[in-house]
Amino acid sequence: MARPLICIDARYVRRRPSGIGEVVRALVEHAPALAPDLDFLLLKHPDAADPLSVAPNVAERLVRAAANGPATMWWLSRATDLSGVDLFHATANILPARLAMRSVTTVHDVMWLKHPDWAAKPGVRGKIDRAFYAHGIRRALRRSTRIATVSAATREEIATLDADAAERTRVTLSGVDTAFRPPVAGSETPHGRRYVLTVGQAAPYKNHLAALEAFALAFGDRGDIDHLFVQRQGAGAAALQARAVALGIEERVHVLGAVSREALIALYGHALALCHPSFYEGFGNPLAEAMACGCPVVTSDVSAMPEVTGGAALLADPHAPARFATQLRRIADEPALAMDLRDKGLARAAALSWRAFAAANVAVYREALAA
Incomplete structure (x- = not known):
């Protein structure tokens, strides 16, 4: 047969x-x-x-x-x-x-x-x-x-x-691929300064302008923290850079375009947090990848985001950048919270x-x- x-x-x-x-x-x-x-x-x-x-x-x-x-x-x-x-x-x-x-x-x-x-x-x-x-x-x-x-x-x-x-x-x-893992202790940061990371294509549902607004609200008065976007270059990158100029933070906002997997893993591993205010996701690969690399996650309280992060992330309304800003500031100012999110994220990613x-x-x- x-x-x-x-x-x-x-x-x-x-x-x-x-x-x-x-x-x-x-x-x-x-x-x-x-x-x-x-x-x-x-x-x-x-x-x-x-x-x-x-x-x-x-x-x-x-x-x-x-x-x-x-x-x-x-x-x-x-x-x-x-x-x-x-x-x-x-x-x-x-x-x-x-x-x-x-x-x-x-x-x-x-x-x-x-x-x-x-x-x-x-x-x-x-x-x-x-x-x-x-x-x-x-x-x-x-x-x-x-x-x-x-x-x-x-x-x-x-x-x-x-x-x-x-x-x-x-x-x-x-x-999530097992290649995504925390950095080796003592490894060099890929950026040289503290940074918030946002990853994804420049589609409207990814809500990247809100991520930028949240960053400005959280850290506009803190010149030691940057915002890095891993996003394909194009109209979306231009819109981000124009808004960064309007907010007066253009020197601290960097749109990297496509990067290698190795570079992305390093970026996750050394980030202060992943800021992912998407309106809608079927799953959301950056969430799983960030958790697997030990990166604290702030993401939306709608669609698949709560399910994927499984209690290992801080959640906020994607229509309210101020609420995302509050959560980002908490991670920056509360080391114990950041470590707890890191540990919970690693455990959640291990189950995916x-x-x-x-x-x-x-x-x-x-x-x-x-x-």
Whole structure:
């Protein structure tokens, strides 16, 4: 009898880092070893490292079409041969059309359906993106044999849109790579001064201007503390720098752009705190990464942030920078609190295992195959 063949769309794994890319990378690293009775076909982006997996039950296939592009949405079965596949795992929110086999879709969040303005770029491109992602996510909710989500918060959001989809949804809680760990005692700080750190893309939902406002309220009178942003350069960086000038703190605000993983780990490990006032997250990788590096976290009291931090962070209303400022000031002024957050964060991060995440996905595969 032929072994079931699981096709995982791994095209988000690329040299350019992304949150979904980290999730998919962990899945393909662990799932084949956890399911030696299954065979896996990985759809791979041309920019990915070679190979994605060395497991004996894995084959890889190059697909040049974008993971979230028109060819994937409507004509994936023409872009690559999916004959013989028993289960297709769409890993990035949208479910391709015309799939003949059972399917699992990982819906990281439903922001494109509930709060599209927080995700979309301005202008015509934003309108196209709204329509595209809303169509793909609605298809995923309607037609996937099973739906996987990276947090219980996302499952709850799905339930507000489609009760039947929520019944088919399973939580596969994200993890954090073991490379993220506290710095060695005595290691040199990467910045030379004390600093607050904010990490993430310059999308409206990340609320980075509020992070800057909170920093100014907390430390505007303390010239020994800087604010570092790890954020892709572009219009978002320009807006931050313009606001920093208006606040009179431009010399203490630094937008670093993309950095290497090693540099990011060092930045987390030596930061005074991570300031993460996001309006909405499916999971929020920077939260887990910061906790794993021993960095105290101040984050929002909404969406998945309380769930991910699990009592190991200070929470505040993302619409109220003054409340974030109060929490940041507490960490700066109360060493015992900062140490307590560090210890709680390390314990929470230790419970966020990529292996457990992959095992949960394998369980979803087996359930979908049996459906």
